[in-house]
Each structure stands twice: as C-alpha cells, then as structure tokens.
Amino acid sequence: MISSYPLFTGLSVALLCAAWASLLLPLARLPLAIRSILIVGITLLLMLPLGGNPAWYAVRGIFGDSSIMALLFYIAFILQQNFSWQFYRPDELLLLRRLLVMTALLLYPFALGLTQFDSYSPGYANPWFLAILFIMALLFWWRRYYFLAISLTASVAAWSLQMLESANLWDYLLDPVFVVLLLLTCIKPAAGADQTR
Amino acid sequence: MTITRLGALLIIMSGFALALLHLPTDLPVALVLPNLDKGKESNEPGLQAAFVSGELTHEVHSATAVELNNGDIRVFWYGGKREGSKDTAIYSRVFSNSAAGWSEIHEVMSRRQVTHDTRRYIRKLGNPVAVVKDDELWLFFVTVSVGGWAGSSINLSVSTDNGNSWGPVRRLISSPFMNISTLVRNAPLLTEQGEVMLPAYHEFIGKFSELLRIDNSGAVIDKYRISHGREAIQPALLATDPGNAIAFMRNSSAKNPGKLWFSHTDGSLANWTPLAPLALPNPDAAATVVQLDAADELLLVFNNHPSERDDITMAWRAAEDTDWQLIHQFENLDEGEKIHNPFSYPFLLKTSNGDFHLFYTWKRKHIKHVHFNRAALLKMRAAAGTDS
Numbered sequence: 001m002i003s004s005y006p007l008f009t010g011l012s013v014a015l016l017c018a019a020w021a022s023l024l025l026p027l028a029r030l031p032l033a034i035r036s037i038l039i040v041g042i043t044l045l046l047m048l049p050l051g052g053n054p055a056w057y058a059v060r061g062i063f064g065d066s067s068i069m070a071l072l073f074y075i076a077f078i079l080q081q082n083f084s085w086q087f088y089r090p091d092e093l094l095l096l097r098r099l100l101v102m103t104a105l106l107l108y109p110f111a112l113g114l115t116q117f118d119s120y121s122p123g124y125a126n127p128w129f130l131a132i133l134f135i136m137a138l139l140f141w142w143r144r145y146y147f148l149a150i151s152l153t154a155s156v157a158a159w160s161l162q163m164l165e166s167a168n169l170w171d172y173l174l175d176p177v178f179v180v181l182l183l184l185t186c187i188k189p190a191a192g193a194d195q196t197r
Numbered sequence: 198m199t200i201t202r203l204g205a206l207l208i209i210m211s212g213f214a215l216a217l218l219h220l221p222t223d224l225p226v227a228l229v230l231p232n233l234d235k236g237k238e239s240n241e242p243g244l245q246a247a248f249v250s251g252e253l254t255h256e257v258h259s260a261t262a263v264e265l266n267n268g269d270i271r272v273f274w275y276g277g278k279r280e281g282s283k284d285t286a287i288y289s290r291v292f293s294n295s296a297a298g299w300s301e302i303h304e305v306m307s308r309r310q311v312t313h314d315t316r317r318y319i320r321k322l323g324n325p326v327a328v329v330k331d332d333e334l335w336l337f338f339v340t341v342s343v344g345g346w347a348g349s350s351i352n353l354s355v356s357t358d359n360g361n362s363w364g365p366v367r368r369l370i371s372s373p374f375m376n377i378s379t380l381v382r383n384a385p386l387l388t389e390q391g392e393v394m395l396p397a398y399h400e401f402i403g404k405f406s407e408l409l410r411i412d413n414s415g416a417v418i419d420k421y422r423i424s425h426g427r428e429a430i431q432p433a434l435l436a437t438d439p440g441n442a443i444a445f446m447r448n449s450s451a452k453n454p455g456k457l458w459f460s461h462t463d464g465s466l467a468n469w470t471p472l473a474p475l476a477l478p479n480p481d482a483a484a485t486v487v488q489l490d491a492a493d494e495l496l497l498v499f500n501n502h503p504s505e506r507d508d509i510t511m512a513w514r515a516a517e518d519t520d521w522q523l524i525h526q527f528e529n530l531d532e533g534e535k536i537h538n539p540f541s542y543p544f545l546l547k548t549s550n551g552d553f554h555l556f557y558t559w560k561r562k563h564i565k566h567v568h569f570n571r572a573a574l575l576k577m578r579a580a581a582g583t584d585s
Binding site: 006009051052053057058060061062063064065107108111112113114115116117118120121123124125127130133134137138141144146149150153154156157159160161162164165166167168170171174175176177 | 201205206209211213215216218220313316318342343367372373374375376377401402403405407416417419422424425427
C-alpha cells in the first residue's frame with residue numbers, strides 16, 4: 001500500500017491543506033509568483049517537525065486519509081483556481097457536488113448505525129457496487145465529463161491495487177473532508193468559476 | 198471518435214478490468230471452535246487472588262489475557278496518570294505455569310511508537326486485546342488522536358516471540374467517517390481460513406456492536422453488524438458451531454437500560470437476531486463469558502447491578518434453555534465506602550489445562566487476577582446450591 005510511504009502520505013496531506021487554502025484564502029487576487037510560493041510554503045510547513053514529528057502527522061491524525069477521488073480533485077482544484085488550468089467544467093463540478101453530497105447523505109447515517117443495514121459493507125469487493133460504478137463511468141464518458149470518468153476509474157484502479165490502508169472501495173471514492181470542501185465550493189462560487197487561460 | 202474520447206474509453210475499460218481481476222473469491226467463514234476439554238482434574242479446590250499491575254502508573258484499566266502456545270498466560274492492560282492522559286501506554290506481563298509466578302512488567306506499546314509507526318498524531322491508547330494465531334501473537338488496541346474514546350481507531354501489532362518484541366503498528370480502517378470510533382474490548386475468534394473475527398463496537402453518534410473480518414495481512418476485508426442504534430457495545434463472542442456465534446453485550450441504551458444484551462447468528466455471521474435482554478442486570482458495563490464442557494454451558498462474569506459497578510459476580514448456565522445461576526461474588530463494595538465504579542471490565546480466560554484466570558479493574562488502581570481451578574468452580578457451584 002502506497003499510503004504507508006511517508007512521501008505519498010505527506011504530499012496527500014499537503015494537497016488537502018493547499019486545496020483548503022485555495023478555497024478559503026483570496027489567493028487568486030495575488031500575483032502568480034506569490035500564489036506559487038504560498039502553495040509550496042504550505043507543503044514545506046507541513047514537513048517541519050512539530051513535537052518531534054512532521055506537522056502533517058497531526059493533520060492526518062485528525063482528518064484521516066483523503067480518498068483518491070479527493071486527491072485528484074484537489075490537484076485539479078488547486079491548478080484550476082490558482083494557475084488557470086482547466087480540468088473540469090462548471091457543470092461537471094456541479095454534478096460532482098450533487099453526486100457526492102447525495103452519496104454522503106446515504107452512506108454516513110447508515111454507516112453510523114441508523115439501521116441494521118451497514119452502507120459501508122458493500123465497499124468490500126462487491127461486484128454489484130463495481131458494476132454501478134462502471135455504468136456511471138461510461139455515462140460520464142458519454143456526456144464528455146472526462147474529469148469525472150477518469151477520476152472515478154482511477155479511484156477504482158487504486159482500490160484494486162490497495163493503494164490506501166483501507167480495503168474498502170468507499171474510502172477511495174469519498175471522505176467527509178472532501179464532501180465539506182465541495183459543499184463550500186457551492187457557497188463560494190468563485191471557487192468553482194471557470195478560469196481559462 | 199476523437200483520440201481523446203477513445204483514449205478516455207480505453208482508460209475506463211482498463212481500470213475496471215483491473216478491478217475485476219482483483220475481486221477476491223468470497224469463501225464461507227468457518228469459525229474455529231474452542232477447546233472444550235476439561236483439562237487436568239484436580240480434587241483440591243484452588244483459588245488465588247493478587248494484584249498484578251504493580252505501581253508503575255497511577256491508574257490502570259481494561260485488562261485482557263491470552264494463553265500462549267507454551268501454556269503461559271500473557272496479560273495486557275493500559276495505564277497512565279489517569280484514563281485518557283497523554284502518558285497512557287499498554288503494559289504486559291506473563292504468568293508462567295512452570296515457574297508458577299509472574300514476569301516483570303514491561304511497556305509493550307507507547308504513544309510515541311504508535312505515532313511513529315502509523316504516521317499520525319496519537320494522544321492516548323487503550324483497550325488491548327490479543328489472540329494467538331499460529332506462531333504469532335496479534336495485539337489489537339485503540340488509539341485516539343483527538344477528542345474522547347468516541348474518536349478511537351483500532352491498531353494492530355504482531356509479535357513472533359510470544360510478545361517479547363512487537364512489529365510495526367498498522368492502522369485498521371473500519372469506518373468511512375474519518376475512520377473514527379471503532380473500539381475493541383473482547384477476545385477475537387479465528388476462522389479455519391486463518392482469518393481473525395474481531396468483535397468491535399462503535400461509539401460516535403451510534404453505539405452498536407459489529408464484527409470485523411481481518412485477513413492474514415491484517416486488513417479489514419469485511420464487517421458484520423451485530424446491533425444498531427444506540428443500544429449495545431463491547432460484544433463478548435463465542436462460537437457455537439463453525440457458522441454460528443452468540444454475543445453478550447454491554448447495555449448502553451437510554452431507552453432500555455439495566456439488562457445485559459444477547460444476540461445470536463441465524464445461520465451466517467452476517468445475520469444477527471434482534472437484541473434480547475437477559476435476566477441478568479448490566480450497569481452499562483463490560484461483561485465476559487467462556488464456554489465450559491459444552492458450547493452452551495457458559496460461565497459469565499459481570500457487575501450484578503442495573504446501575505452500579507460495585508461488585509464482580511460470576512453466573513453459570515448449564516445449557517441454552519436453563520436459567521442463569523449466580524455462583525460466586527469476587528468483590529462487593531463495603532457498605533459506606535463511596536468509590537465511583539470500583540470494579541469493572543472483567544476478563545475471563547479458560548486455559549487448556551482447565552484452569553480459569555479472571556482479571557478486572559480494582560478501584561482503578563490495580564488489575565486484580567483471580568486464578569481458580571475446576572474443583573474451585575465446582576465448590577462455588579455447590580456452595581450456591583446449583584450443583585446437580
């Protein structure tokens with residue numbers, strides 16, 4: 001599992017923090033060089049020791065690991081927000097937000113014990129769950145939502161290679177911090193704005 | 198079709214084909230049944246009690262024990278300035294049958310080590326449980342990074358030398374919600390396939406019991422829900438046949454408090470019957486249970502009160518359709534003495550030689566060990582008038 005390697009895990013925590021900074025701070029108003037320095041600075045700060053361990057240990061201890069879907073979105077989000085690259089269209093972001101919020105509303109209450117049904121269990125190698133995701137990926141492809149189609153496929157492939165500590169497919173698709181960030185992109189429209197070069 | 202479009206389709210096909218190739222074959226779970234031999238017969242009733250946790254820490258709690266392959270008993274507990282303080286660590290020592298005594302106490306897991314190994318900030322440790330798996334000793338324990346016990350996650354470390362040294366700690370992922378709030382308390386079961394079935398429970402928002410299926414590498418590969426809502430935690434599990442188990446659970450319910458919960462499987466470890474209250478009381482406290490000469494002849498140690506942990510009592514049940522009989526009281530708080538939860542977290546171990554080792558938290562200051570043999574058990578039953 002790659003998540004046992006400090007570099008991968010440290011960088012994934014840095015991506016999480018940089019994505020939140022991109023969302024909450026008015027970085028887009030700053031000159032490109034300053035933006036770049038800030039993003040790199042956040043990464044370096046997390047690598048500094050805090051109480052004898054790298055600071056990212058504390059962030060990881062509190063928030064856990066990001067899903068693969070989240071990590072891919074964070075990369076796209078940081079580059080799209082701060083460096084005017086375009087990975088996803090505004091309507092693609094809207095669809096991702098709606099899908100993930102709906103999924104979270106179905107997944108978390110049942111996983112936290114609402115009924116005898118455990119919504120987390122199908123994430124353990126359930127062929128039907130995989131089939132639904134495959135159909136979704138094809139639908140995204142059909143509608144030319146390539147970011148969604150490729151991110152979903154990459155998450156499934158990462159699960160089959162057990163790249164995270166978890167053996168559960170849900171943990172590769174979404175995590176609560178990702179869902180909250182996506183919700184906030186709704187409140188802060190600038191975050192989802194299309195910024196082409 | 199453009200190259201981008203075709204390329205995207207190929208990536209999707211390849212990614213999902215890779216996942217299909219890695220779909221594991223789901224074999225039915227067959228539980229390893231416990232050894233129900235009576236062990237050596239002794240005519241002389243023997244019962245010894247002693248404090249075993251020493252004076253290393255101000256407070257101690259949550260002892261569990263395991264019989265090693267050589268017949269020795271290794272006990273684990275956690276201790277620190279107080280429950281949940283930053284200096285908590287997991288301690289252990291060994292009771293040697295051959296030397297008839299206890300080894301030195303040593304720290305087996307510290308906050309610093311778990312932080313280093315799991316690459317996560319760890320604030321406190323707790324609730325160790327262990328199982329012997331072939332030539333290895335697997336130790337599960339909980340850690341918290343932020344907040345109270347509801348923020349716990351389970352960790353695993355493996356020893357190949359009966360617990361003298363431990364391998365790197367790995368984190369078990371068992372919840373989609375930042376992996377918080379899964380805890381352990383009671384002993385795992387093993388399967389014929391070499392997997393571990395770990396009874397666990399959840400405490401954040403919901404309070405419920407579940408069973409984690411853990412493969413040879415230590416990864417959670419499935420889980421089964423025993424209860425739901427905010428009713429029952431800390432399941433104590435027993436295998437009744439290869440495909441079935443029973444569970445006794447701590448009552449954490451606000452709606453239906455005061456009685457020990459019971460559930461059993463219905464042909465598969467994935468199907469558990471609705472919670473049923475036993476006649477035995479439960480003050481929202483851990484209980485422990487072992488099988489005697491038959492799968493349904495049970496010995497259960499618990500707090501015999503619906504709201505207080507002022508005693509440690511043992512009950513015996515001859516068979517599934519018979520009533521529980523109280524056969525012995527190990528502790529009872531003196532009248533007038535006022536201590537909050539003085540006796541708690543009992544853990545009963547039946548060893549291959551037929552002896553019993555009971556461990557429990559004594560006024561938070563000590564782990565008390567009561568070692569008794571089968572003759573002593575028969576004497577307790579006779580004294581209680583349950584001898585048939």
